[in-house]
């Protein structure tokens with residue numbers, strides 16, 4: 256039986272193969288007599304799961320050895336506090352505000368940093384474009400510069416990470432990649448720290464992944480909770496406190512699935528990137544070619560993962576969503592702060608799912624346009 260296509264922004268669809276494997280191992284993980292949720296995080300069974308997940312993520316995203324991978328809890332919002340607690344040294348920090356999530360991040364940082372400088376903002380365009388890095392005004396001596404590389408609500412994405420050194424800025428780049436982690440390769444030479452919740456592209460909610468360059472660890476403010484001090488987390492291999500064991504297991508299964516994906520000659524993340532480009536092109540092309548639907552984001556800044564769109568006749572919104580549900584196209588309602596619709600097309604969404612949505616968009620427009 257074919258499952259419906261789930262366009263949720265997160266928690267979001269998980270590859271069916273991953274769910275099936277987890278179901279098959281639910282009561283007895285590989286002959287251990289225990290399900291993964293029942294295992295001690297310090298036992299040899301879970302340690303092997305943890306090591307495979309970490310190695311899988313490192314290899315998938317080609318993370319260099321000078322970066323630590325931390326499996327934490329608290330989600331992206333907790334990292335908005337944990338990052339300044341660890342990296343700000345109570346000095347000034349810079350933010351580039353490109354939508355709701357970076358806006359939230361800079362507000363939270365004000366509790367911990369002596370000064371927050373907005374180095375650039377897309378607010379004047381209502382976050383439909385990204386400010387060109389050449390126009391950014393980073394401050395001198397900032398502890399870091401924070402960006403959200405994919406704004407889940409506004410639907411804007413940096414298709415390339417900024418090269419801060421080329422802008423004359425030597426602050427490390429902090430990247431919130433919550434909503435497009437593992438959808439494309441990462442140029443780690445430009446990154447100091449990247450963080451993201453797992454619940455969009457990687458697995459269930461409850462796991463937060465932090466990738467941090469070794470030299471940035473060990474400067475936490477005295478008030479930083481021990482469980483959130485990157486030094487303690489790193490030195491204890493993410494087991495200073497009990498880690499989100501189920502999330503780590505599911506992430507490992509997803510990394511394994513991702514590594515096996517191919518598109519022509521490409522495999523792993525390169526294949527996912529190609530597939531994600533094709534999916535986004537199909538959906539945006541349909542929206543742009545229609546009289547009924549529209550997307551407000553400037554084409555070069557459009558997210559490949561989160562596609563917000565609107566019906567010119569908003570009175571049709573409920574009928575649109577009801578018809579979509581009937582066709583097995585779930586969770587297309589837009590975020591409450593912006594309204595309209597949003598299709599999130601993360602890694603687990605196949606091209607066939609986007610094609611099914613596009614077919615529905617055409618049919619609905621024919622019936623109501």
Ligand code: PMP
Nearest residue numbers: 330331332333356407433434452
């Ligand atoms: N950053 C981004 C880009 C997000 O999309 C989200 C969640 N939608 C968050 C941060 C917050 O994550 P969490 O709810 O896991 O704290």
